[in-house]
Every structure is written in structure tokens, then in C-alpha cells.
Amino acid sequence: MGIRAVACAAVAAAVLGAAAAPETASATPPPASAALPVPFGFAGGIALEALNPGGSAPGTNNFSCVPSVAHPDPVVLVHGTAANRQTNWAVLAPVLANEGYCVFALTFGNRSDLPWPLSAAGGLAPLPESAQQLSDFVDDVLAATGASTVDLVGHSQGTTVSGYYTRFLGGEGKVSKIVSIAPLWNGSEVGPPKGVGGPDFDNASFVSELRDAGVYADSVEYTNIVTRYDQVVVPYTSGILAASNASNIVVQDGCEQDRSDHIAVVASQRTAVLTLEALDPSTAREIPCDRVLPVIG
Template sequence: MGIRAVACAAVAAAVLGAAAAPETASATTPSATTPPPSAALPVPFGFASGIALEALNPGGSAPGTNNFSCVPSAAHPDPVVLVHGTAANRQTNWAVLAPVLANEGYCVFALTFGNRADLPWPLSAAGGLAPLPESAQQLSDFVDDVLEATGASTVDLVGHSQGTTVSGYYARFLGGDDKVSKIVSIAPLWNGSEVGPPKGVGGPDFDNASFVSELRDAGVYADSVEYANIVTRYDQVVVPYTSGILAASNASNIVVQDGCEQDRSDHIAVVASQRTAALTLEALDPSTTREIPCDRVLPIIG
């Protein structure tokens, strides 16, 4: 995921400058909360908005997330847990989808996993850098916290990039199939990627190649979970982009550009566009028909 990390660093440098800030909160503690919205939250479409959030509130939570007193509604009984990608965190990855989901009435939660909380900020802000089995266990613990706090019996997961693999592994091998109803995967790489060593996710310091192979060899999908894969033809990290397409009776596969050629979302921009937001909402609640927008989206910046 080197391309993503470099791109994030470039955007961060432009937005943050050389600002210093205090250390981040613990990756999974429920204490870092945001109050429930009293009115519709603004939605700043574009990936750079998440970098700005982290700059203004280091180690915080994206608007609309991590209110552990949230009571799920009858319309949306499953809380949504957001699972970020490599080098991202619970703010930088979810500045768009977090308020979108909260505005729809979901209880929304997000964790930062695989980061070095012992390092000073901004180094501590980069998540998804630990061995993936450790990250999957962090997700498992966080889901348990969410279920206990909300009283819900299951959650829905929305993952991006590495977060899709972590979510899939949790559901397949760590008992998540009993605690997860739906998994929406944005830019997944079920069949690995031709970009970067080793083939798949992560880098040479992480034992991630076997992690991906184990998931793929056992079968990516858990029978009791519903899956939706959202991919983009212009993904420069998941190569080929069709690695994220995997047919099954309990899975749907969506190519962002089908019916919208002007959307040039790449691996980064795809998680922060209006079209992806609408597709995600539709995947979480297929009973509600909604208009799927088609706008011009540029790589990285959206």
C-alpha cells in the first residue's frame, strides 16, 4: 500500500504543515466520543477533509462517530463499524462516510487499529501498520465494546482497502460471523494485488501474505454474512481492480464506473465520493431505493 501511504503523507504535509500536537487517544477506547448530532452534520466530500479533521483534533473521532450512548433505531438496528485502510485512522478515512451514515440515523463507530500509540503524534496517527492478525483481534474487541454499549445483537462493517481484509478475516476466523450482519467492502483485494511486496497487502515487515492466503484458501465469505464489494476501475493499488470482485450467492459486486464514466475515483478518492456514499447506504439497506449520483471525481483529491 505504498502509493496510499505516500499520497496521504503528501496531503497531510500540505494541510498540516509542521504543526505539533498532543498524543492520540488509545486506539480502541470508547472514551473518545462525539456527541449525538442535534441536526444534520455537514459532509465535506473529498479525502483531504479527513486529514484536516486529524490536524484540528489529533486522535479524535470523526463527526457522528463513537457516541457509545447511541441507541439503535428500529429502522437501523445494527450499528455500523468503520474499518480504515493502511496508514489511515478513524478520522482520516471517514470524514465523509461517518456523517453520511449518522445523518441517515445509524449509530456509527470507528476505531484506529494497528498504530503505534506509544509514538508522538502525528506518527501515532498512522494505523493499519501492524500484522493483520493483531489488527483483526483489535476489531473483534472493538465490536464487542459496541455490542455491549448499544445492546445490539449484530453490527454492520464498512471497510476500505486493508480494512476490507481485516473485516473479512474477523468474520471468517474470529467468530465475527455471529456478530456481523453485513460487510460493505470499498476497494477490496480478495485476490491480492500486483502492486507492492508481498503480493496482497502490507509490506515486508509484516506477516501479511499468509494472512491473505489463509482467508482466500478457506473461502473469503462467511455463509451467514451478506457482502457488497465496491470497486473502481482506476484503482492504482488494487491491481487489477477485479481482484475485489468475488461472486457468491450472498455477495453483490459494484463497479463505480458502471453507468458513470466521468467518475475517475482511484483507491483513495473512492472512499470519499457522493457516489460511493450512496452505494454504501444502498448496500446497508437494500429495501430503500435511492438515487445514485454521478459526478466528476478526480483521483486522490476527489
């Protein structure tokens, strides 16, 4: 599948949403009989959005959630280009909620003045604007939960938005861990489709600004999860950046049958467990190795 086709698929998959009533989350793991279902594969998010336009993924955005002693930091999910708080997180949202995390997700960089589904496509604004939206959202989460810091889990553009917020908008003192799925710290040889975000949409310069300033904040722990079959972040090694407070994981290391691409990697069981381990390294887990196909998972 070509890059332009992948980008178009992502936009179509985004059938995205802006604001909606929050779903229920739990501060403690639910009993097995009450656990939220996890639809591994990116298509699950598309189904959620189609059935509940503008909604929130199951397990997210309960602002009455009280963080547990085991997981004191709420987790904020930061989506990628043309995705939103629902389509991007059909897998990781319930996985995290089932583990007892307070989970939150926003849609940023969308045109709320347009009718759905156009209004729902997020990640289409200049990076500083999106990062400011994330900053405001994190403040809301901290105020509602009483937590002192959050953990961020980002995908694609969401990794850069998280990094920009942490380095330039005062996020360093409010963020404990950042898990970046398919990040592009050194940019990509593949740009967004022509016209995405309008003529002033030039996030490449902001990626350079972040890189030049130093991607990592000293007080934050980072985990980068990348895939060799990423056709948007080219080369995939752009997402690998060494530091004493960073871990770099290639999903195919130890699992060659996982052929996750830029889209499928955010919705696979292997990525989900790797994310859980990054957020809570004290709990040893068996990392699954399943056959994963590009896009569809």
C-alpha cells in the same frame, strides 16, 4: 501519480490518531437544519485530524447511542493502511449518522507509544493483531448498544481485516453485513512500500489464508465496491468475488466521469449512496454520477 507516491500521500494524509473522546451520534436522523456537514473528498479527513489530533470523525463513537428500529445494527468503520478512524471517514461517518445509524470507528495497528502524528498511523501491524483489535471493538459496541449484530464498512486493508475477523475470530455470529470499498480478495500486484510495518509485516500471506479458507461467511451479506482506476489494488478485479450472498459494484458502471482511484473512492458521493443502499436495500435511492478526480475527489 506512481504507486509509491500514492502510498506516501496516504501516509501523509493519515496524520492519524489513536484514542480520543467520543463524538455525538444520533439513533434517529437529525432534522435537516441539524444534519452534520459532509465534506466530500478525502482531504476533509486530513483537515479533521489536523484540527483535532487523535479525534473521532463527526457522528461517530457515541457509546450512548441506541440503535433505531429502522437501523438496528450499529455500523463499524474499518480504515485502510496508514489511515485512521478520523482521516478515512470524514465523508461516510456523517453520511451514515445523518441517516440515523449508530456509527463507530476504531484505529487499529498503530504505535501508540510514538508521538503524534506517528502514533496515529494505523493499519501497520500484522493482520491477525489488527483483526483482534476489531474483534474487541465490536464486542464493546455490542455491549454498549445492546445490539446483537453490527454491520462493517471497510476500506482497502480494512476489508481484509473485516474478512479475517469474520472468518477466523468468531465474527460471523456478530456481523450482519459487510461493505468492502476497494477490497483485494485476490491480492494485488502492488505491495506496500518497503519497510511499512517492519520486517515481519507480511499481510499478503494472510490475504492468501483468507482466500484459501473462503472469503465469505455463509450468514453474512457482502457488497464489494471497486473502481477501475485503483492503482493500489491491481488489477481492480481482485476485489470482485462472486457468490450467492455477495454483490459486486464497479463505480464506473453507468458513470464514466467518475475517475475515483484507491483514495478518492472512499470519499465520493457515489460511494456513499452505494454504501447506504448496501446497508438498507429497502430504500430506493438515486445513485449520483459526478465528476470525480483521483486522490482529491
